[in-house]
Amino acid sequence: MDVQILDSRGQPMASSYQGATSGFGNQLQDWNPTLQTADAALLPTLDMGNARADDLVKNHGYANGSIQLHVDNVVGSLFRLSYKPNWRTLGISEADARDMAIDVESAFREHAEDPVNCYFDAERKRTFTMMVREVVATHATFGEAMSAAEWITRSGSLYKTAIKMVSPKRVSNPHRVRDSRFLRGGVEQDIHSSAIAYHVINPNYGFGESISNLSYGEWKRIPRETSWGRQQFIHAFEPREDGQTRGANQFLSVMEQLFMVDKLQMTKLQNSVVNAMYAAVIESDLDSETAQQMILGSGEQSQKKLTDWLAFTGAYHQGANVKMNGAKIPHLFPGESLNLKTPGNADNGFASLESAILRYIAAGQGVSYEQLARDYSKVNYSSARASMMESWRYFMGRRKVIASRWASNCFALWLEEAFSRKILTMPKGAKYNFYERKAAWCNSEWIGSGRLAIDGLKEVKEAVLRIESGLSTYEKELAVMGEDYQEVFNQQVRETEERKRAGLPPPSWMQVTALNEQTESVETTGETA
Numbered sequence: 001m002d003v004q005i006l007d008s009r010g011q012p013m014a015s016s017y018q019g020a021t022s023g024f025g026n027q028l029q030d031w032n033p034t035l036q037t038a039d040a041a042l043l044p045t046l047d048m049g050n051a052r053a054d055d056l057v058k059n060h061g062y063a064n065g066s067i068q069l070h071v072d073n074v075v076g077s078l079f080r081l082s083y084k085p086n087w088r089t090l091g092i093s094e095a096d097a098r099d100m101a102i103d104v105e106s107a108f109r110e111h112a113e114d115p116v117n118c119y120f121d122a123e124r125k126r127t128f129t130m131m132v133r134e135v136v137a138t139h140a141t142f143g144e145a146m147s148a149a150e151w152i153t154r155s156g157s158l159y160k161t162a163i164k165m166v167s168p169k170r171v172s173n174p175h176r177v178r179d180s181r182f183l184r185g186g187v188e189q190d191i192h193s194s195a196i197a198y199h200v201i202n203p204n205y206g207f208g209e210s211i212s213n214l215s216y217g218e219w220k221r222i223p224r225e226t227s228w229g230r231q232q233f234i235h236a237f238e239p240r241e242d243g244q245t246r247g248a249n250q251f252l253s254v255m256e257q258l259f260m261v262d263k264l265q266m267t268k269l270q271n272s273v274v275n276a277m278y279a280a281v282i283e284s285d286l287d288s289e290t291a292q293q294m295i296l297g298s299g300e301q302s303q304k305k306l307t308d309w310l311a312f313t314g315a316y317h318q319g320a321n322v323k324m325n326g327a328k329i330p331h332l333f334p335g336e337s338l339n340l341k342t343p344g345n346a347d348n349g350f351a352s353l354e355s356a357i358l359r360y361i362a363a364g365q366g367v368s369y370e371q372l373a374r375d376y377s378k379v380n381y382s383s384a385r386a387s388m389m390e391s392w393r394y395f396m397g398r399r400k401v402i403a404s405r406w407a408s409n410c411f412a413l414w415l416e417e418a419f420s421r422k423i424l425t426m427p428k429g430a431k432y433n434f435y436e437r438k439a440a441w442c443n444s445e446w447i448g449s450g451r452l453a454i455d456g457l458k459e460v461k462e463a464v465l466r467i468e469s470g471l472s473t474y475e476k477e478l479a480v481m482g483e484d485y486q487e488v489f490n491q492q493v494r495e496t497e498e499r500k501r502a503g504l505p506p507p508s509w510m511q512v513t514a515l516n517e518q519t520e521s522v523e524t525t526g527e528t529a
Helices: 038-059 061-074 094-112 128-142 255-277 288-295 302-319 350-365 369-373 381-420 438-442 456-468 474-480 485-502 508-528
Strands: 080-083 145-151 161-166 187-189 195-203 217-223 233-236 280-284 321-324 327-330 336-340 444-447
Touching: 038 061, 038 128, 038 255, 061 128, 061 255, 061 350, 061 369, 061 381, 080 094, 094 381, 128 145, 128 161, 128 381, 145 381, 161 381, 195 233, 233 381, 255 350, 350 369, 369 381, 381 438, 381 444, 456 474, 474 485
Parallel strands: none
Antiparallel strands: 080 444, 145 161, 145 233, 187 195, 195 217, 280 336, 321 327
């Protein structure tokens, strides 16, 4: 039955958007989705969606490759701290801020990137970079990443702050109670939908049992922060809508395609194997009914007759060993013919279909098709660079919103302890203490993996031109390469001094610079004369 909306005059109300009507030829008539909030759409099926995403990452090559792309491009091999205290707000000099930044960066790297003791990890399994890589991988899989702050005294560790990684699988409502206004998805909230505490389960399950199927365990309530503002639980995700409590994993929009492309590949592989197994078949002129009557007959002796018939024909084929010049010539049973089978290797559009599906999946994952499929055979430099730049923009957003935000929260916890216990001291003359201007004291940036260079020479020339024209700085360009400009400059100074002491000539770029300066000096002197 057609339903019409009438205006005040009883006339059908016209719609400004065709997408909200039944469409051309009533094609949209049966498409009537329900308008829901983010939590109403996500939370009832959160466990199943995350379980399917987890299964895809474990068993699907493209899904696992997508996670690895996120980790390698967002974080890389070292996640560097670039500490930048807001010295104007704090009332300290820029020189003092730079000196303090050097001390803070050195102390943080020494503790957080300790590859032997791993004191910054509560489990003592990961360095700080490894923890950030896990955060990005978890977020790419489940749409969110979680961790808790711990205070652990350990022999040999200068600091007591440690970070405990928390799997989103473990955050749920205590005793699996239904979601309510102030408790949704294991997150306790206030009237403004601001998180107050998180409920983490330590399930009592045996080997091989599933966390999501258990109703019993020990839930621990972890407050978001202490009364004085020290953060106790870190929840990193990017909300798409107001009031959203939990993150939605990226696989939800392409999960069906990822699941089916695996089945498509396996079916094609099985088909190819079966076609290659049989080189020839022996066909009989007898139709099915006649052959059945001849072989089986009727009565209780039918099974014995079938066995005798197969044994007889098998013995006949084995005994018909006729050869000519070493080549075997089959002598078939009367009424049989030999039909050679050529293994079919026809693509039947499989490659095009798979490529189209992978492009769809790549768009849903925020990466390029070439990166996801590892296929660069059909692109030139311009198209490959455009594709990489689109992906790089996406990865930089993920670095800023997820990786850097999580890392900044962990760094703030560490810096609070370092200042409170006088391991590090604030510059003299600061107008505010740590708690009065926490954001200014903890302001920092993070340097991850560098951008992939398709043509290194062209991209270096581009960076040089941007610097020379005043459109960029060494700090920005080296950050794009995944390097810290201060470390590079200091290393260049050390290397230059060492080359002088060893009697080696300076690098060619320094010679060119010196030659240009001499030429300019001579020209200026000549003009003056």
